[in-house]
Amino acid sequence: MILAGGAGTRFWPAGRRDRPKQLLSIASDDSMLRETLVRCADLAPPERTWIVTNERQAVDTRTEAPEIPADHVLAEPAMRNTAAAIAWAAARIARVDANAVMIVLPADHVIRPAELFTRTFAAAAQRATDAGTLLTVGIEPTGPATGYGYIETGDAVAEVDGFSVRAVKSFKEKPDAHTATRFLAAGGYLWNAGTFVWRATAFLEALKMHLPGHAAVLDAMEADLDAGRAPAAEVYERFENVPVDIGIMERADNVELIPGEFSWDDVGSWLALDRLRERDAKGNVTSGDVVALETSNCIVIGRPDHVVATIDLDDLIIVSTPDATLVCPKDRAEDVKKIVEELRNRGLDNRV
Amino acid sequence: MILAGGAGTRFWPAGRRDRPKQLLSIASDDSMLRETLVRCADLAPPERTWIVTNERQAVDTRTEAPEIPADHVLAEPAMRNTAAAIAWAAARIARVDANAVMIVLPADHVIRPAELFTRTFAAAAQRATDAGTLLTVGIEPTGPATGYGYIETGDAVAEVDGFSVRAVKSFKEKPDAHTATRFLAAGGYLWNAGTFVWRATAFLEALKMHLPGHAAVLDAMEADLDAGRAPAAEVYERFENVPVDIGIMERADNVELIPGEFSWDDVGSWLALDRLRERDAKGNVTSGDVVALETSNCIVIGRPDHVVATIDLDDLIIVSTPDATLVCPKDRAEDVKKIVEELRNRGLDNRV
Numbered sequence: 181m182i183l184a185g186g187a188g189t190r191f192w193p194a195g196r197r198d199r200p201k202q203l204l205s206i207a208s209d210d211s212m213l214r215e216t217l218v219r220c221a222d223l224a225p226p227e228r229t230w231i232v233t234n235e236r237q238a239v240d241t242r243t244e245a246p247e248i249p250a251d252h253v254l255a256e257p258a259m260r261n262t263a264a265a266i267a268w269a270a271a272r273i274a275r276v277d278a279n280a281v282m283i284v285l286p287a288d289h290v291i292r293p294a295e296l297f298t299r300t301f302a303a304a305a306q307r308a309t310d311a312g313t314l315l316t317v318g319i320e321p322t323g324p325a326t327g328y329g330y331i332e333t334g335d336a337v338a339e340v341d342g343f344s345v346r347a348v349k350s351f352k353e354k355p356d357a358h359t360a361t362r363f364l365a366a367g368g369y370l371w372n373a374g375t376f377v378w379r380a381t382a383f384l385e386a387l388k389m390h391l392p393g394h395a396a397v398l399d400a401m402e403a404d405l406d407a408g409r410a411p412a413a414e415v416y417e418r419f420e421n422v423p424v425d426i427g428i429m430e431r432a433d434n435v436e437l438i439p440g441e442f443s444w445d446d447v448g449s450w451l452a453l454d455r456l457r458e459r460d461a462k463g464n465v466t467s468g469d470v471v472a473l474e475t476s477n478c479i480v481i482g483r484p485d486h487v488v489a490t491i492d493l494d495d496l497i498i499v500s501t502p503d504a505t506l507v508c509p510k511d512r513a514e515d516v517k518k519i520v521e522e523l524r525n526r527g528l529d530n531r532v
Numbered sequence: 533m534i535l536a537g538g539a540g541t542r543f544w545p546a547g548r549r550d551r552p553k554q555l556l557s558i559a560s561d562d563s564m565l566r567e568t569l570v571r572c573a574d575l576a577p578p579e580r581t582w583i584v585t586n587e588r589q590a591v592d593t594r595t596e597a598p599e600i601p602a603d604h605v606l607a608e609p610a611m612r613n614t615a616a617a618i619a620w621a622a623a624r625i626a627r628v629d630a631n632a633v634m635i636v637l638p639a640d641h642v643i644r645p646a647e648l649f650t651r652t653f654a655a656a657a658q659r660a661t662d663a664g665t666l667l668t669v670g671i672e673p674t675g676p677a678t679g680y681g682y683i684e685t686g687d688a689v690a691e692v693d694g695f696s697v698r699a700v701k702s703f704k705e706k707p708d709a710h711t712a713t714r715f716l717a718a719g720g721y722l723w724n725a726g727t728f729v730w731r732a733t734a735f736l737e738a739l740k741m742h743l744p745g746h747a748a749v750l751d752a753m754e755a756d757l758d759a760g761r762a763p764a765a766e767v768y769e770r771f772e773n774v775p776v777d778i779g780i781m782e783r784a785d786n787v788e789l790i791p792g793e794f795s796w797d798d799v800g801s802w803l804a805l806d807r808l809r810e811r812d813a814k815g816n817v818t819s820g821d822v823v824a825l826e827t828s829n830c831i832v833i834g835r836p837d838h839v840v841a842t843i844d845l846d847d848l849i850i851v852s853t854p855d856a857t858l859v860c861p862k863d864r865a866e867d868v869k870k871i872v873e874e875l876r877n878r879g880l881d882n883r884v
Binding site for chain 2: 492503505512
């Protein structure tokens with residue numbers, strides 16, 4: 181089950197309300213959703229793959245995922261965070277297969293190599309099948325990042341296909357720099373990558389216990405769930421806006437973790453292109469027709485039918501789209517969302 | 533007579549081979565040619581105004597100058613510099629009016645105020661009528677610029693309507709910084725603005741004497757000149773490629789100068805916008821939809837249907853057009869022509 185409903189404001193101007201990160205070609209010439217589908221093909225065939233997106237992005241999502249049965253693309257009539265999205269999918273999936281194990285993955289992460297990814301999640305699925313627990317795959321930190329949540333792990337409780345299964349002590353919100361450094365020094369803290377593995381029925385049991393309001397909304401959706409159709413917005417909007425990490429994982433006592441040792445990137449901003457794309461001899465990442473004179477360490481995204489020309493620049497991000505252009509220093513990549521806010525403030529909603 | 537045939541590579545990407553500086557709106561929302569026509573209206577009515585352009589730009593030039601009779605827009609079949617362009621116009625004008633005085637003006641300069649401009653050139657025209665000399669209007673330097681040629685003046689020889697007419701000793705090529713400083717210290721050196729005033733017949737006499745090859749090409753064009761049509765390219769191409777300053781003015785002994793005391797700007801690069809356009813509180817010059825966060829002293833040229841967004845930038849030039857974008861520091865504005873060269877080298881001729 182692929183979560184594909186993000187907003188992607190940090191990839192403006194390429195990313196828009198109706199064209200979120202997962203529909204962009206960032207790590208390669210394929211969209212991130214397409215890469216995710218390819219990566220998942222060894223874990224589940226298309227007829228057992230589900231995507232949750234929202235109504236605005238549903239058409240483009242279905243276009244990008246033509247092999248997925250149309251009724252497996254669930255288009256939320258309102259955005260109510262991951263607990264709701266997963267609850268809807270779990271309820272649908274449990275109706276199709278009462279024994280189904282769900283692997284929940286964001287559509288907009290870059291994970292390599294695919295083979296290690298597949299083995300890791302296959303092991304997690306095996307554990308979920310055998311033990312009925314709620315699993316997450318955490319990422320071994322490569323530094324004291326403050327942009328991710330952390331998961332504090334406990335003792336190893338099992339081993340599956342060579343992967344260690346550990347108990348989870350607690351989920352930590354994004355820490356400050358001091359706390360992140362302490363986590364790394366202490367060891368046993370992994371990044372929360374928002375990936376989950378469980379039996380659909382185990383999740384629905386946990387939902388009844390820890391988010392009974394969500395379970396009640398599923399009850400109200402019963403006829404829609406049986407018919408395989410989207411619920412009315414006024415029903416779906418009753419879901420509390422809460423992420424699954426906080427609503428379920430922090431509260432449940434049968435949570436386990438398998439460390440993911442693959443390379444993982446959440447592609448948080450344009451800066452990710454420096455990590456994911458090939459850089460030229462001067463350290464530039466370019467796309468489209470680019471004429472870069474005396475330019476180094478820049479990210480310059482043009483288009484096939486548009487030249488972007490630069491002289492004597494360093495460490496800048498330049499992105500050209502048909503109706504908007506961005507120019508900002510690399511160390512301000514996170515602030516691109518401020519542009520989106522400003523455009524909204526000015527009523528330029530057709531540019532966000 | 534307006535010289536409107538430039539290339540304008542320093543205004544890329546707005547300026548193109550077929551859309552030179554004089555067809556761009558740089559100093560105001562009107563094109564520079566339009567501003568020039570308005571400025572000249574008090575010196576000569578449309579039916580006595582002539583424009584020399586080239587074949588590629590002829591349609592756009594006529595569109596921009598609808599009040600000028602179509603057969604007064606001379607479209608050169610080849611670009612052969614100012615001596616040829618003026619020779620063609622002079623020969624046509626002399627046929628229409630044997631007593632005509634020509635005021636030769638580039639189409640891509642900004643001159644203010646118009647009233648002082650009009651009085652200055654009217655005085656020059658009076659002197660040309662009375663004395664039959666070849667006049668230029670030179671500009672009092674405001675600093676030791678190295679981007680202009682200089683004219684070394686001699687004694688005052690007359691006064692017309694309060695304007696001093698001076699003898700001209702020599703024309704100087706663009707000087708180095710040391711020489712320019714020496715010119716300013718010495719006094720009597722004015723900038724060569726490429727503006728000329730003379731009787732058409734006086735110019736044609738000078739042509740016979742100093743550029744006899746040009747006079748011979750005019751003889752070969754006689755039937756075309758009588759008929760008021762453009763000559764064949766193979767005839768026009770016989771004109772030697774030489775500017776009128778060097779071909780005529782440096783050689784003739786009846787050259788005079790009137791100092792122009794109006795404000796004059798040759799709009800040499802994008803940097804001119806800092807001088808000619810209003811700057812906002814942060815020193816930015818912007819056009820079109822621009823979102824400039826923490827941005828100062830930048831020139832940002834968007835379009836009505838295109839947002840250009842910036843964060844944390846200083847002293848940059850950013851220009852967005854439908855098929856090309858430029859980003860460069862202000863102190864590299866002169867090097868924009870290198871972009872054009874590079875595009876030509878890459879065969880991207882449709883972008884220059």
